Each structure stands twice: as C-alpha cells, then as structure tokens.
Amino acid sequence: xxxxxxxxxxxxxxxxxxxxxxxxxxxxxxxxxxxxxxxxxxxxxxxxxxxxxxxxxxxxxxxxxxxxxxxxxxxxxxxxxxxxxxxxxxxxxxxxxxxxxxxxxxxxxxxxxxxxxxxxxxxxx
Numbered sequence: 001x002x003x004x005x006x007x008x009x010x011x012x013x014x015x016x017x018x019x020x021x022x023x024x025x026x027x028x029x030x031x032x033x034x035x036x037x038x039x040x041x042x043x044x045x046x047x048x049x050x051x052x053x054x055x056x057x058x059x060x061x062x063x064x065x066x067x068x069x070x071x072x073x074x075x076x077x078x079x080x081x082x083x084x085x086x087x088x089x090x091x092x093x094x095x096x097x098x099x100x101x102x103x104x105x106x107x108x109x110x111x112x113x114x115x116x117x118x119x120x121x122x123x124x125x
Contacts, residue, residue: 001036003026003033007105008101009106009108009114010101010102011106014032015030015100015102015103016030017029017030017044017079017100018079021074024081025037025039030103030105031081031104033105040084042081042083042104042105043081043083043099043104043108043112043117044101044102045080045100046100046122047074047077047097048076051097052075054093054095058089060086062080063075079100079103079124084108084110084112087108091116097120098121099117099121099122100121102124103124
C-alpha cells in the first residue's frame with residue numbers, strides 16, 4: 001500500500017494525531033491514508049464524552065477496551081483518526097468531536113467541507 005502525500009487540510013505537512021493511543025490507518029500515529037483506506041480514517045478527532053456515546057449508539061463502540069486488539073478504549077480528550085463519514089454524520093447530528101486541523105489529512109475534504117471541520121477545530125499541543 002502506497003501512502004498518499006502527508007498533507008493536511010490547511011495545505012501544510014500533516015502532523016501526528018496520537019501515539020498513545022496509537023492511531024491511523026497505518027497505525028503510525030498520523031491520519032495518513034491510501035487508496036485501500038475505504039473508511040477514510042483522515043479526521044484527527046479529539047474525543048468528547050458526547051461523541052463517544054453517540055458512536056457507541058450508532059454501532060462503533062470506541063470506548064470499550066478490546067485487549068484482543070491491544071485497544072485500551074478511548075476516553076474524552078484522546079485523539080483518534082476518525083472516519084471522515086462518521087465525523088460528518090456526527091456533525092449533522094450535533095455531536096461531532098473536536099478536530100485538530102493540522103493532523104487532519106487533506107483527503108478528508110473529499111467528504112467533509114473545510115468549513116465544517118473549522119467549526120469544530122481546536123488547537124492541540
């Protein structure tokens with residue numbers, strides 16, 4: 001699998017989203033993507049309690065630990081490379097997580113308008 005260029009939605013170099021928990025389609029800590037990433041795991045989302053509850057409700061439980069996959073479960077404040085479609089769905093429902101624009105891959109713009117991402121943006125250190 002060949003990674004797409006590591007460019008964020010602002011047109012600059014993609015920065016890491018999270019190494020703890022380790023995230024990304026390639027599990028490299030960044031929201032890198034490629035043609036095989038059918039879910040477009042491109043939005044660097046900062047989890048909120050509201051979003052985690054919503055995600056569980058719609059069938060993608062991100063908060064429950066899954067040791068068999070070495071997954072501790074996410075908690076509010078954790079960053080995670082979220083599927084762009086799930087982010088847009090949550091935004092439409094009024095419960096989108098926060099977004100780290102510098103860590104969000106430009107391919108997210110194929111699904112989510114920049115204005116929507118900006119509306120939910122937060123600075124991450």
